[in-house]
Amino acid sequence: MPELPEVETVRDGLARHVIGAQIASAQVLRDYSVRRHEGGPQDFCDQLAGATIEYAARRGKFIWLGLAGRDDVLVAHLGMSGQILVRDESFGAGEASAVQGVRHLRVRMSLTGGGAIDFVDQRTFGYLALSETVPTPDGLPGGVGTELARVPQLLAHISRDLLDPAVGAGTLGRKELIARFKAKKTSVKRNLLDQELVSGVGNIYADEALWLAKVHFARAGAQLTKPKIAELLDCAEAVMRSSLEQGGTSFDSLYVNVNGESGYFNRSLNVYGREDEPCHRCGALIRRSEFMNRSSFWCSVCQSKPRN
DNA sequence: ACTGCGTCCTGGGGGC
DNA sequence: TGCCCCCAGGACGCAG
Numbered sequence: 001m002p003e004l005p006e007v008e009t010v011r012d013g014l015a016r017h018v019i020g021a022q023i024a025s026a027q028v029l030r031d032y033s034v035r036r037h038e039g040g041p042q043d044f045c046d047q048l049a050g051a052t053i054e055y056a057a058r059r060g061k062f063i064w065l066g067l068a069g070r071d072d073v074l075v076a077h078l079g080m081s082g083q084i085l086v087r088d089e090s091f092g093a094g095e096a097s098a099v100q101g102v103r104h105l106r107v108r109m110s111l112t113g114g115g116a117i118d119f120v121d122q123r124t125f126g127y128l129a130l131s132e133t134v135p136t137p138d139g140l141p142g143g144v145g146t147e148l149a150r151v152p153q154l155l156a157h158i159s160r161d162l163l164d165p166a167v168g169a170g171t172l173g174r175k176e177l178i179a180r181f182k183a184k185k186t187s188v189k190r191n192l193l194d195q196e197l198v199s200g201v202g203n204i205y206a207d208e209a210l211w212l213a214k215v216h217f218a219r220a221g222a223q224l225t226k227p228k229i230a231e232l233l234d235c236a237e238a239v240m241r242s243s244l245e246q247g248g249t250s251f252d253s254l255y256v257n258v259n260g261e262s263g264y265f266n267r268s269l270n271v272y273g274r275e276d277e278p279c280h281r282c283g284a285l286i287r288r289s290e291f292m293n294r295s296s297f298w299c300s301v302c303q304s305k306p307r308n
Numbered sequence: 309a310c311t312g313c314g315t316c317c318t319g320g321g322g323g324c
Numbered sequence: 325t326g327c328c329c330c331c332a333g334g335a336c337g338c339a340g
Binding site: 061077079080081123125126158193195202203204294295 | 332333334335
Binding site: 032079104186190 | 309310311312313314316317318319320
């Protein structure tokens with residue numbers, strides 16, 4: 001499933017392939033895939049027709065495409081199986097046969113002069129919407145890939161992510177994040193997954209970061225020292241950056257493609273999905289626990305359990 | 309403020 | 325070979 005590195009790969013691909021493109025028309029093949037758009041799917045299509053893409057930005061797992069001369073932007077969330085496929089002129093965009101030939105195609109945006117942007121999503125947790133933008137409270141750029149100090153209203157409550165320069169290690173933003181982390185009364189893993197604290201960390205990378213930092217998922221966040229919290233955040237950032245390096249080169253130039261099923265980032269995983277396999281650091285068996293209605297994978301030796 | 313849990317959704321894969 | 329059921333996940337919303 002796409003996590004932050006995969007989403008960044010998609011954003012980068014969009015920045016390379018669709019900036020300057022004009023959307024001639026949009027076709028919604030499944031209404032559920034256009035959500036949180038006031039006015040619904042038909043209005044979405046009406047509003048999008050004629051829009052020209054100006055930039056591709058990202059905050060956490062949300063992507064947005066800036067539209068020339070407009071205050072609203074096209075927001076995309078990939079959910080857990082979403083893909084954005086960019087088709088060139090030779091694909092035969094707009095033809096009914098071509099639409100039917102694409103498995104799990106939910107929304108097609110046909111481009112002026114040929115080609116298309118396809119939103120493909122097997123499990124339909126992802127969605128598209130148009131959203132007005134609002135100024136960022138700190139006056140800094142809204143996310144990765146834009147210089148504008150604005151963010152879609154739809155995701156204004158989502159915090160910046162660890163790949164955002166504004167919360168980079170050593171910045172005031174990072175310092176503030178550590179302080180907020182320390183002030184929370186809940187567990188470290190819940191903190192890592194709290195998109196309003198720091199965004200972009202999902203279940204997989206939370207477990208990977210905790211393993212790397214040798215912290216048990218259920219440990220109280222406030223129990224960690226600030227340097228330890230800093231280390232944990234650095235670990236989360238490092239895991240995501242190394243995944244990004246691996247994934248960034250694995251889609252071809254015609255497609256902006258994240259394949260939720262191929263799992264091409266999986267080879268670098270140390271704990272996630274490795275129940276009963278030996279820890280890469282100490283050889284003890286990796287355990288799996290239910291936590292927050294999700295699976296958590298951890299090493300019982302490296303990540304000592306809090307007694308409570 | 310925090311916690312726990314349900315909801316959305318689909319088809320791959322395991323079990324029989 | 326077939327069929328049923330479970331499972332995975334992010335974000336959000338609600339009750340306690």
